[in-house]
Amino acid sequence: MKVNANSFIPAAKIAINDADLQAAVSYGVGQAAEKRTRAMFAYGVEHGEALRQQAAAIKRHALQRLPELLEQAESALTANGARVLWAVDAEEANRHVLEIARRHDVQLVTKSKSMVTEEIGLNEALQEESFTVVETDLGEFIVQLDGGTPSHIVAPIVHKTKSNIRDTLMQQAGMPATDEVQEMTAYARRYLRQKFLQADMGISGGNFIIAETGTLCLVTNEGNARMVTSLPRVHVALVGIEKVIGTVEDYASLTQVLPRSATGQALTVYTHMINGPRTVGESDGPEHVYVILVDNGRSRIYATDYAEALACIRCGACLNACPVYRVTGGHAYGWVYPGPIGAVVTPLMTGLENASALPHASSLCGRCKEVCPVDIDLPRMLLDLRHDLQEAGHTEFVWDAGMKIWSTAVRSPRLFAAAGRGAVLAARVMGRPPLPGPLSGWTEHREFPTFAPKSFHQRWSERAKDRGKEP
Ligand code: SF4
Structure with missing residues (x-):
């Protein structure tokens, strides 16, 4: 997917x-944020916090052992009959899928929701080679009909109203006119059922891979992942290397927090644990299973102070909690991953110079860290990225100059006091107009606050004097 993250502000x-x-x-x-709070704390705040800290410890432990777990996962998957392939970048991952599709005479591909495939532009790569690709998650299906991109990690069409969706289904998929949600979903289900039955290859992502058993885990609500991974002759799973965890017990703990954080459910409607292709005596399942372990910049992040970002389990809770995401939606972030986690991983994966606006797309309120089921310190990383941007010379001149002036003023009590007095005076003379020039961004959508007639320091000194003390 093309990176457009520097257009965040427009x-x-x-x-x-x-x-x-x-x-x-x-x-x-x-709605999602409220449901998440109810689900996480259904047994009390202490219980919810304990679940979060347990999940955080599991993911960090898995990251510490990542090289070892990846090798263990490869051996276990291979022993189960799956073929494991490694992809250093998007190009290699797409090349693997294309080769598999050609090898198995594939024509129609069905897909279940996968952010990694968005990241590597898999649909475009397949379509360029004349393969037909059909997204089968309802939200992703609408996105594909529209020719758009998802705007949320978990809810791809959260930016659309019911009538937007109805119009797309009527115009792009021939749905008869209706305003009933149930009729819309029934139509999509009938439309997609034919595709499930005709597909030669199914493509999925993976929420986790359990290293000790070589199990690919998928949590979904629509059941489409079951169709995609079991009906076609070939199943290809593309999974980021950071998704590997150690044990089944680890998985049991992580599934306590993923659905709760993502959709406010104690458990998703479907939980798929896939151990490999159909074996002798089994009546269904694919004949061939390929697992492509995608790096695409993750190893680079792993070697930095931002490695913690790889603990992300893509629940979307930080998006739902973020006051910036709530007003901008996801497309403004200009790449696959929006919201606070996107503001961190987009510059890390696509290059600071391609996403320099994103680390600033945060009020640093800290809510993203509070809701994160694996306790990723997103505000710390956003601040560090701002520092990196500064060091690498990717900040705007006006910003740089403003910060230098501010830094000089706050280090000198005299200058700070003088600046305060100057601001009060200027505000008295100018009233509360929009601020001029580069400062106007502040007042375009907000009222400029009225300065108090006396600063805190002045009032403190006066109070101390009144009481006969040294200020
Ligand atoms: S950073 Fe945390 S809250 Fe955000 S998507 Fe990842 S796991 Fe969920």
Whole structure:
């Protein structure tokens, strides 16, 4: 997928003025955030926190042992009859899939939801080689019909209203006119069922791979992943290397927090644990299973102070909690991963210079860390990325100059006091107009606050004097 992350500010302005998007995102993420709170703390805050800390420890432990776990997973998957392939980047991952498709005479490919395949642009690569690809997750299906991209890790069409979805289904998939949600989903189900039955190859992602048993784990709500991974002759799973965990017990703990954080469910409707292709005596399942372990920049991140970002289990809770995501939606972030986790991983994966706006797309309120089921310190990483941007010379002149002035002023009590007095005076003379020039961004959508007539320091000194003490 093309990286457009440096257009964050103009794209966010468009999103803020899009009434449909505002209504849809505010409703969708608002609901998801509330459900997550209820589900996580259904047995009390202490229990919810304990689950979170347990999951955080498991993912960190798995990351520490990542090279060893990857080798263990490869051996176990191979022993189960799956073929394991490694992809250093998007190009190699796509090349593997194309070779598999040609080898097995594939024409029609069905897909279940996978962020890694969005990341590597797999659909485009397959379509360029004349393979037909059909997304089967309902949200991804609508996105594909529209020719768009998902705007949320878990809810790809959270930016769309019911009527947007109805129009797409009517115009792009021939659905008869209806306003009933059940009729829309029934139509999509009938449409997709034919594709499930005709497909030669199914492509999925993977929420986890259990190293000790070589098990690919998928958690879904629509059942399409079951169709995609069991009906076609060939199943290809593309999984980021960071998704490997140690044991079945680890998986049991992580499934306590993933659905709760993502959709507010104690458990998703479907949990798939795939151990390999159909074996002798089994009546269903694919004849061939390939697992492609995708690096695509992850090893580079692993070797830095940002390795913690690889603990992400892609639940989307930080998006739902983020005050910036809530008004901009996901497309403004300009790549596959939006919200706070996107603001961290997009610059790391695509290059600081290609996503320099994103680490600033945060109020640093800290809510993303609070809701993260694996306790990733996203605010710390956003601040570190801002520092890296500064060091690498990717900050704007106005920002640099402003920060230098600010830094000089706050280090000198005299300058700081003088600046305060100057600001009060200027505010008295100018009233509360929009700020000029590069500062106008602040007042375009907010009122400039009124300065207190006296600063805290002045009041403190006066109070101390009144009481006869040294200030
Ligand atoms: S950073 Fe945490 S909250 Fe955000 S998607 Fe990843 S696991 Fe979920």
